[in-house]
Amino acid sequence: MFFPYLYKQVAWFSFHVNYSGLTRRWKLLFSRKKRILVVDDEVGIGKLIQRLIESEDLEVELAHSAEQARQLFYKNHFPVVLLDLDLPDACGIQLLQEFKAKRPRSLYIVMTGLSTTRTAVKAIQLGAYDFLEKPFDNISALKKLIKEALQFYLEKFEHVPVRPGWEELARRHRFIVGKSPEMQRLVATAYKAAAKDISILIQGETGSGKEVLARFVHAASNRSRKPFVAVNCGALSENLLESELFGHEKGAFTDSVSRKRGIFELADGGTLFLDEIGEASQSLQVKLLRVLENGEFMRIGGEEFIKTNVRVIAATNVDLQERVKDKTFREDLLYRLEVVNLTLPPLRTRPGDIPELVDFFLRKYAQQEGRQVLQISPICLRILQSYHWPGNVRELAKAIEQVVALCEDPVIMPRHMIGLLLHKKPDGHQPERLPENEKEESMDNLVSAPVRYLQACLAKDIDWDHLPPEQLLLANKLARTLSHHLERVLAKRKLAEEEAPGLKDLEGRFIAETLRYYSHNISLTARALGIARSTLYRKIKKYSLQKGV
Template identity: 45%
Template sequence: MKRRILLVDDEANVRKALSTSLRKAGYETKEAASGEEALAQLEEYQPQVMLLDLRMPQLDGMETLRRLKQRKGPAPSVVMMTAYGSANDVMEAMRLGAFDYVQKPFDLTQVKQVVAKAMQQPDSGEEDGSMHPSPEEKTDRPGFLVGLSPAMQEVYKLVGKVSMSRATVLIQGESGTGKELIARAIHTNSPRAEQPLIPVNCGAIPEKLLESELFGYEKGAFTGAVARKQGLFEAADGGTLFLDEVGELTPSLQVKLLRVLQERTIVRLGGVDPIPVDVRIIAATNRDLRERIRQELFREDLYYRLNVVPIQMPPLRERKEDIPLLIRHFLAKYGRETGKEGCYLSPASVEILHAYDWPGNVRQLENTIERAVVLASGPAILPEHVQAFLEELQAEPEAEKSGIRFEDRPMKDIIQEVEKEAITRALQREKGNRLRTAKRLGISRSALLYKMDMYEIDVSEE
């Protein structure tokens, strides 16, 4: 059996490199320089896999994929390629039925691994409910997720794949990693996008009040219930209910939620008649639910009902390559809000932010940038503007929820350690050259030498 691959890219050198590598691996390849040419070759060539560039003139990769999936009959597994992808590009490609998504410049070994997996897929022309989006679906939604690290790419792929289904999703991760943003991305990319998305913080509302808020109540159900009230399950009918901090639910509410997931009906407080609801549940937690199950604080059967599609949000310290993107995003956001659109971070401030471990994750970084923009008297955001807020965040409750504790030392010591690491990293990048390092950090050479002496930093010049 032939293992055919169609390589679609407007750059000839990219097609040649891929073709040479894949032919050596035993595949048959054919090249197309445009989306139009690729679609024209499909019927005659009938490839099992298509490597498709996202950015091409005229018919781009996304529109090519869209037209490909609207065709009748067998279709190849599509692997998207781009050097300029965004979070929305990844999610949109996966939502439209792409098998995977790789970024340029790519590792040819990685490409061959992805192709091998794609070759194992069943005929992608078969109906599966997610391969043929209807024409009225929106495909130009605004981007609101920032970060293109490998860890976040995997999250975006899951969001794109799961958005078209009604499967229950459990988003897990430390506080501040952006779990609600992922829930909103799933809803926004789903057929329920025009219906409500209702978020509920299960840990912030007392049990009795939360029960009445979720399920509603009949007139006379309790003192003060002077009229019937719909609950949030009914209000979200046809849409999505986002249950944040679901690990904080009490045992009785866990039982009621399990019943909703099993029967797709609710009963109002004081009522007897079941009311059908069409609600997609997306839950999130920063708790280790398996540990809570062992402690008999969370029902195992509910866990499996919620954990149909798990999404694990990486902490910021594990995707530090996203920090520059996040910094630019938050600078632009708060620069506009405060009328300081020309503000920027000094190189020394950037080094400090990159060296910090961010126990409060993206939310802590955002708060730090917002405060720094407000405090800065001029366009430059200096280390003292950044450090002032990091010190106040030492006892931040959200950071404590993440399960990571600050060391029991004065914050001054912690900041000095961060500064020492930033200077050491800068020296290593500049191969010990003091003048270039000082310029990178935005300080004078004498100030650098003073800091090196104070912190006993010894990096020899190469």
């Protein structure tokens, strides 16, 4: 009697266990529960994270080695992965790249010790969503970051609308980011770096918006309620700059009749923006390095060190690595400044952002002028988008400001702005108007407008001989680009006016252009062409390229 009873009990227990496991797997399969993978060789940290964030809607899987992480990662789907960069059996960066290549949609948050912060920044540049510093001093920040990552994943891949956290902040501070992927990635990285109390180096061409980005980082940081102070290192002399930054004691030099507190004191708790950091002198670089390393400085003429808590954001439009090679910039200072490197793309590489920038500047300057906001014609936008903008956003702003000040019509047409980009007078007068009989074109005849504006540019009343060199070079570049574009379109539509030139014709044209470039200097032309002077004389005679012919 005992054995049948025991058999029934064992059978019931086996069915209950299998049914329970099946039920759990069934629920996981059909529920909306999200899974997170935590990869950390320290068992205690993994279990701590699991206890903190696991809930009814969130399940946490733990892996304590790279091998264990691979097994879990390739068998399951994890929207978010927390990855320790310092694993005993693999390089964290390489494991990140491996996972990212296999499942690019998943979001990767790397965990790092204080000594490997620079490696974590590299991980973000390779596609990581963000990084966490260990030990975790702020548990709420950990939870918030994971929540933001999940929200971002839901918005991007499951179409649950969630706006980026930085979008509203950028709008409030009038920071026009645009839609280009490079700017979106840059601002997302800047927003994440803002929350970390680390130094940032911003690189970019003149006028690309380095100070605007620095102010955005300050506004997104925990120091936003403290001062933001900007200093241009290239605008002040060495002695004056040191006095401005560090202050001085009474009697430190001839004109110091009283003690003066420096910017490092005044901006305590806030952010100091050092523009054109590449122009700083060697002695100033040494003092800056001490502030970054120890958080202390000494006033000029002082005897005591003063503590300060200032976040430094530096900016430059030169290659500091080259300055390091030239021994004009300290490598250890660059290392301290460049914990995070943000490189602003030039405006010419993101023409799709120009319409949004133009709209912003039109509203801004119309408000300053106290007039109605001007509209801009489609062809004008195309002209602005095709221009190469050597002065970047600052040059665009000045161009729109001038148009708003001079345009008396409600709609900006090409005749209002063609002089701004192509034929300004060298004496600073306003650009010439196109012929009076050329009226505003309607949308019906907009297609013919490019031909009419080319005819206007070829008019005899344009003073090409006195055009500034930079404008003349630009006009030549635009003309060559237009010529190549038209040749390509003509060939595509089979509208070529003549047969393709032969090899001899091409050789003759090339030699003629080279002669013109070197003002018919035979020696320089022969050297550029890689031929002997006698050969060049023979070809000049062959193709009738004598000067004056």
